[in-house]
Amino acid sequence: MNPTLAPVSVLIPAKNEESNLEECLNSVCWAGEVVVVDSCSTDRTCAIARKLGASVYQFRHVPGGPKKKNWALENISFRYDWILILDADERITPPLAREIAAAVADPGSSAGFYINRRFYFLGRWIKHAGYFPSWNMRLFRKGRGFYERMVDVDTRSGDNEVHEHVILDGPAGRLRNLMDHFAYPSIEVFVEKHNRYSNWEAALRGRVADSLKDSGQAGGIGTVHNARRLLKRAGRVLPFPHWLRFFYHFFLKFGFLDGLPGYVFCHLLAEYEFWIWAKGKESLSACSSGLPAPSVSDRVLHQ
16 A cells, blocks of 8 residues: 555445546545445446546445445445545545544544535535534444435435435544535536435435334434434424425524525525425325326436
C-alpha cells in the first residue's frame, strides 16, 4: 500500500452516474481502495470508474434478496477494516479526508462514525429547513455495520430502499468536518426522484416503522431517525399533511432564511408529501372498489 493513502475502503453504489462519478472519485483519491458497485449502467459510469482506478462490480437485484449496499457489504472482500459509504452525488472535502484518516488510525472504542452532510439546492447550501445538521452513519468497521432491511414485501424500489439507515454494532463517534451533497442540481431532477420515492412511501404507508420495530432493527439507527419516522407517520394521518410539512420546514425550521432556494425547496417537499398522500388514497380507492391497485413500472421505480 502507498503509505500516503489512508487504510479505508470506499464503497460507491452507482447506476448511470457519468455526470457525477468523476468528481466523486477525485474526492476520495486519498483512500487506499475504492469500489464502485454498478447496476448495469448504459452510460460511461464503469469506464470512468476504471479509468480513475476504482474496482467495479456488477449487481443485479433479485426480488427477495439483499439490496445493493447490503449485498456489497456481505459479498465483497474489502481490503481494509474501515469502510466508507459514499453516493456518487456526494463529495468528501479535504478537511474531512484528513479527519477520516486520523479517526481510523486512532478510533478509540468507536465502531463507526457519523458524518455531517452539507446539502446544496439550486446552487445554495441549505442551512435551515431541517436539513442541517444532517448526520449519517457512513464510516464503520468491516462487519460492524449493515443497512436496515426495511420490509419483507416487494416495494419495487429497485436496487436500494429509499430511506434506509446503517445499523451499527457498537458505539459511534462523530466527525467534525463536512461532506458535500449535490443530490438535486435542478428542480427537474428533484421531481423525477421524488416521484419514484413517493410511489415507495405510498405503497408502504407506515409498514416500515412496524417492520423495523418487530425485527428489532429500529433501535440501531438512532433516536433522531426513529423520531423523524414517527413524526412523519403521525402527520400523514392528519388532514392536509402537505401543508403541515411546508409549515414545518419553512417556518418551524426557518427555511425562509435560505431565500428563494429555501422557499422552492420547502414547497417541493410539501408537494412530495401531497404525492404520497394522493397516491395512498388512489391505492385505497382502487382496493375498496375491487379494482387492482395502480401499478408503476420497474423502470420508473428503479434507482
